[in-house]
Amino acid sequence: MSHWIPLVLVAPLITGILALILPDRGRLRPTVGLLGSLVLLGASIGLVGAVADGTVLYYHFGDWPPPFAISYAADGLAALMILVSALVSLGTAVFAFADIDRASSKAGYHGFVHIMVFGVCAAFLTADIFHLFVAFEILLIASFALAVIGNQERQFEGGLKYVAINLFASLLFLSGVGILYGMLGTLNMADLAVLAAAHEDPAKLTLAGVLLCAAFSIKAGLFPLYFWLPASYHVPASAVSAIFAGLLTKVGVYALFRVIPLVFSADWAYFQAWLLPVANFTMVLGVFGAVVQKDLRRLLSFHIISQIGYIILGLALFTPLALAGAVLYLIHNIIVKTNLFYIAGFIQRLKGTGNLKYLGGLYKERPFLAILFLLSALSLGGLPPLSGFWAKYMVVRAALEADAPFSAAVALFTGLFTLFCMMKVWAEVFWKKPPEAESGSHAADKDSSPPPVAALPVGSHWAMLLTIIGFNLAALAVGLYPEPLIEFAYMAAEQLIEPAAYIEQVLGKLP
Amino acid sequence: MNVLLSIVTGILFATGLYLMMRRSLTRLLLGLLLLANAANLLIFVSANPVKGRSPLVAEGATALEAAAADPLPQALILTAIVIGFGVLSFAVILFSRVFINTQSDDSEKLTQTEA
Numbered sequence: 070m071s072h073w074i075p076l077v078l079v080a081p082l083i084t085g086i087l088a089l090i091l092p093d094r095g096r097l098r099p100t101v102g103l104l105g106s107l108v109l110l111g112a113s114i115g116l117v118g119a120v121a122d123g124t125v126l127y128y129h130f131g132d133w134p135p136p137f138a139i140s141y142a143a144d145g146l147a148a149l150m151i152l153v154s155a156l157v158s159l160g161t162a163v164f165a166f167a168d169i170d171r172a173s174s175k176a177g178y179h180g181f182v183h184i185m186v187f188g189v190c191a192a193f194l195t196a197d198i199f200h201l202f203v204a205f206e207i208l209l210i211a212s213f214a215l216a217v218i219g220n221q222e223r224q225f226e227g228g229l230k231y232v233a234i235n236l237f238a239s240l241l242f243l244s245g246v247g248i249l250y251g252m253l254g255t256l257n258m259a260d261l262a263v264l265a266a267a268h269e270d271p272a273k274l275t276l277a278g279v280l281l282c283a284a285f286s287i288k289a290g291l292f293p294l295y296f297w298l299p300a301s302y303h304v305p306a307s308a309v310s311a312i313f314a315g316l317l318t319k320v321g322v323y324a325l326f327r328v329i330p331l332v333f334s335a336d337w338a339y340f341q342a343w344l345l346p347v348a349n350f351t352m353v354l355g356v357f358g359a360v361v362q363k364d365l366r367r368l369l370s371f372h373i374i375s376q377i378g379y380i381i382l383g384l385a386l387f388t389p390l391a392l393a394g395a396v397l398y399l400i401h402n403i404i405v406k407t408n409l410f411y412i413a414g415f416i417q418r419l420k421g422t423g424n425l426k427y428l429g430g431l432y433k434e435r436p437f438l439a440i441l442f443l444l445s446a447l448s449l450g451g452l453p454p455l456s457g458f459w460a461k462y463m464v465v466r467a468a469l470e471a472d473a474p475f476s477a478a479v480a481l482f483t484g485l486f487t488l489f490c491m492m493k494v495w496a497e498v499f500w501k502k503p504p505e506a507e508s509g510s511h512a513a514d515k516d517s518s519p520p521p522v523a524a525l526p527v528g529s530h531w532a533m534l535l536t537i538i539g540f541n542l543a544a545l546a547v548g549l550y551p552e553p554l555i556e557f558a559y560m561a562a563e564q565l566i567e568p569a570a571y572i573e574q575v576l577g578k579l580p
Numbered sequence: 581m582n583v584l585l586s587i588v589t590g591i592l593f594a595t596g597l598y599l600m601m602r603r604s605l606t607r608l609l610l611g612l613l614l615l616a617n618a619a620n621l622l623i624f625v626s627a628n629p630v631k632g633r634s635p636l637v638a639e640g641a642t643a644l645e646a647a648a649a650d651p652l653p654q655a656l657i658l659t660a661i662v663i664g665f666g667v668l669s670f671a672v673i674l675f676s677r678v679f680i681n682t683q684s685d686d687s688e689k690l691t692q693t694e695a
Contacts, residue, residue, distance in 0.1 A: 199656055206663045213670055223692040225677040229605075230690070232671045236612050237600070239667075243619045243660055250653065251626025300693045 071126035073116040074141045074194055077151055080109040081158070081187040085211075089180030098179040099166050105183055106159040109190075113148070113155040120148045123560055125574040127196070135576050136257035142196040142575045145561030146396055150193045150323055153403045156543065157315040158186045161308050164411055164536040167529030168308040168418070173218045181218070182312065185211035192320050196575045198246055198332075199256045201324065205242065205288070209235050212317060215309045216301065224304045231301035238287035245280030249332075252277070259575035261332045262568065271335035278333040282340060285328070288321030291381060292350035295374045299358065302373070303366035303423070307414020310366055314373055315407035319399060322380055326395075330387065331568050337387075344385035349476055352378030352483040359490050365413045365423040368494065369406070372449065375483055376402045382480060383464050386471045392562030394463025397555060401448070401456040401547060408445045408540035412438070415533045416498065421522035425494070430503035438534075439499045444541050446495065448548065450488035456547035459555065585625045592618035603687050605675055612671070616664040620657045627653035 084105025088098045119126055120143055129138035143151070161182060169178050188208025195201050216228040250256060252274060253264045265274055283294070290298040298318070302310050329340055355375025362368035380402070383395025415438070416431065417423045432439045448455035451462075461484060468477035525533075547554060564571060592614050599611030627650050635648040682689055 199659075203659065203663070206667070210663075210667060210670070213667070217674065222681045225674055225681065226690050227693040229671070229674045229678050230693070232667070232674060233608060233612065236664075236667055236671065237615070240612075240615045240619045240664075244622050247619065247623030247653070247656070248626050250623070250656070251628060254650075256652075304693055 070128050070132075071116075071119065071143070073112060073119055074126060074128040074143055076112040077109065077116055077190055078141070078187065078194065080105060080112055081183045081190060084108070085180050085183030085185075085187055087180075088183055089177055093171075093175045096166070098174055099162065099169070102165065102179040102183060103159075103162040106155065106162040109186070110152075110155040110159050113151045116143055117148045117152050117557075119143075120145055121557065121560075123564070123570075125564070125570050127574045127577075136255050136260035139200050140196040140257055140259075140575050141194040142259075142571060143194055144564045144571055145557060146323070146326065146565060147193045149396065149400060149557060149561060150319070151190055153400055154186060154189050154193070154316055156540075157312055157403060157407050158183070160407060160411070160536045160540055161312045163532055163539075164308045164311065164414070167525075167532040168306060168414060172220075173306060176218050178215065178218050178306075178309075181211045181214045182309075185215065185312070186316075189316050189320055193323060196258045196571075197256050198249065198258055198261065198328065201258075201328070202239070202242055202246055205239060205320070205324075208317070208320065209239070212313065215313075216305050218309070219306050221304070227301035227304035230297050234287060234297040238284045241280050241287075242284035245277045245284065248277040248280065249274070257575065258328065258331060259568075259572040262334065262572055263576070265332050266335055268335070271333075274333060275336045275339060278329060278336065278340065282325065282329055282343075285321045285324040286347070288318065289325060289381075290318045290321070290351075290374050290377055292347055292354055292374075292378075295351070295355070298374060299362075299367055299370040302370040303364055307366075307410065307417060311407050311410035311414060314369065314410045315403045318373055318377060319403055322377060322384075322399065325381070326384055326565060330384075330565060331571070341385050341387060344381055345473065345476060348378045348382040348385050349479045350378075351375065351381060352479055356483050356486040356490065360486065360493070363425050365416065365425060365428075365494065365498070366410065367423075368425075368490070369409050369413060372409075372487065372490070373406060375487065376406065376449070378483070379461065379464050379480060382468065382476055386464075386467050386473065386476075387566065388467055388471055389559060389562045389566060390463055390470065391467030392565055393555065393558040394460055394467055396558040396561050397551070398460035398464060400554065400558075401460045401544070404540055404544050404547065405445050405448050405456065408537060408544065409442075409449065411533065411537050411540065412442050412445065415537065418525055418529075418533070419522070425497040427504055428498045429501040430499075432499035438537075439495075441537050441541050442499070443495065445544065446491035447488075448544050450491050451484045452488070454548050456544045456551070458548065459551045463555075581631065582625055582628065585621060589618055589621045589625055592621065604685050605678070605687055605690075606685055608687065609668070609671060609675060613668060616660075616668065620660055620664075623653050623657050623660070629653075 088101045091097055126143040128141040185208045188204050191204035213232055217224050287294040302313055352375050355371050359368050359371035380395045380398050383391040448457040451457040465477045465480050596611045596614035599607040630647050630649050633648040
């Protein structure tokens with residue numbers, strides 16, 4: 070039994086509860102959030118350190134014997150995901166000092182964020198499939214509240230779409246769990262894996278697998294189930310959409326990585342055959358959607374989809390190199406994507422709009438911010454030596470080695486378009502002349518022109534800039550010195566391909 | 581009994597999906613409601629409930645003597661009902677806010693987030 074696992078789970082839960090019940094005086098709630106995020110970061114570093122040598126940690130809730138206990142387990146992938154989630158939680162806690170106003174704080178923003186992080190951590194660590202469902206619901210319910218904090222009309226609309234599709238996905242998930250339990254009589258994922266491998270009719274199990282796969286795909290935003298994502302991610306407050314972009318879809322991706330190859334190993338080739346074309350379509354259509362967007366955050370939302378495609382490509386290939394690449398991609402993408410949303414939020418606060426049409430001239434005004442954006446944008450596009458390059462290189466190379474040259478070509482093509490799209494943002498937001506200078510008569514005719522903005526207080530300014538600089542440094546560190554992370558990713562990949570250690574640790578005996 | 585329940589589950593799924601595919605948002609919510617019940621019933625049926633036998637181990641024995649009703653699916657369903665109730669009521673309130681804003685029940689009119 071490991072004490073790191075309960076610590077990682079309890080830290081955000083207590084932080085969330087405290088931030089909800091403490092009076093909303095001064096900066097009390099954001100400070101509690103910040104401290105809680107620091108504790109979580111410390112615990113997750115401890116967790117990563119404990120699994121770095123390839124051991125799988127476990128924790129049986131209430132010390133019941135497995136498989137009756139609700140078990141938690143942390144292998145390389147889970148620990149790494151916890152670490153980046155803690156980073157995103159910390160970044161958002163700092164960013165929230167600037168971005169979250171009194172009304173949102175009063176409505177419980179800080180509490181909901183940390184309860185959502187608790188749901189995310191529980192989803193990463195649990196080894197019980199029904200508990201995975203509950204963890205999903207915890208993070209969803211908290212995210213529903215976050216999506217509508219701010220009380221804007223379009224937030225309710227985006228929120229309704231988001232709630233409806235996620236509720237539907239949860240019901241598919243629940244149905245899959247029900248069928249699985251009916252056939253195998255257990256909920257522990259390691260136990261499920263052992264029993265499913267011995268089941269005489271794997272085709273029946275595949276039915277449950279398809280339901281689970283569809284549910285996770287909706288949550289991950291895979292083709293053709295991604296339309297809800299760009300309809301809802303760009304409407305909440307900037308800090309909220311940054312943490313959504315960084316973490317929520319990745320939980321769906323993580324569930325695909327964790328559950329499908331482990332439990333449905335007998336019919337895994339069937340899922341691979343489906344996931345490969347889905348990954349190709351997700352990459353291409355995501356980036357095509359992004360190219361035509363006018364709103365900065367909506368454009369970035371489409372990029373989330375496209376990037377998920379790369380990660381799923383790694384999963385579909387399922388070689389050590391491909392999975393290591395996918396794990397690295399997950400880490401890189403969470404950091405860089407969250408940062409791009411922070412930058413978009415910062416620009417929105419400076420200019421009062423995220424619409425590319427009304428932006429411009431920021432390079433002259435804020436050259437430092439422009440460089441920070443450029444670093445993240447080029448990293449997303451995959452230029453060496455930034456973090457995106459290594460991840461993309463590994464996935465593409467794995468595709469070539471696994472005899473899937475078409476997928477490799479799609480991945481490279483998508484990379485090119487990502488770069489093109491980022492350059493479009495660069496040109497529109499930073500390089501072109503500010504629109505007021507172009508035509509004075511044009512500004513008055515549209516009601517959608519941005520409202521005048523109040524100057525940003527110095528403290529808020531620095532809180533936002535600090536977050537952006539911090540995430541850029543993290544991405545740069547991954548890009549310039551990827552060696553330890555790649556080694557760790559290989560270790561996590563081996564654990565996914567050969568889950569014997571996971572099963573043994575969770576069940577406490579050899580399968 | 582189980583056959584009957586299976587058929588009911590199927591009908592609930594079909595009705596729920598049909599309602600969800602309508603343009604009306606009220607029907608969407610009703611469809612989700614029916615689907616939630618269908619999923620709960622599915623868990624209940626797929627665990628193959630046995631009528632009239634409680635899962636109690638006789639004194640001195642270490643395992644059940646004969647097949648008995650499994651209590652775990654019912655615990656799962658209870659959890660799922662509570663979660664589903666909470667989420668659905670949240671969705672209803674969201675819908676009422678959207679309706680106040682747009683004065684429309686038509687999902688095609690929800691275009692504010694598309695720009």
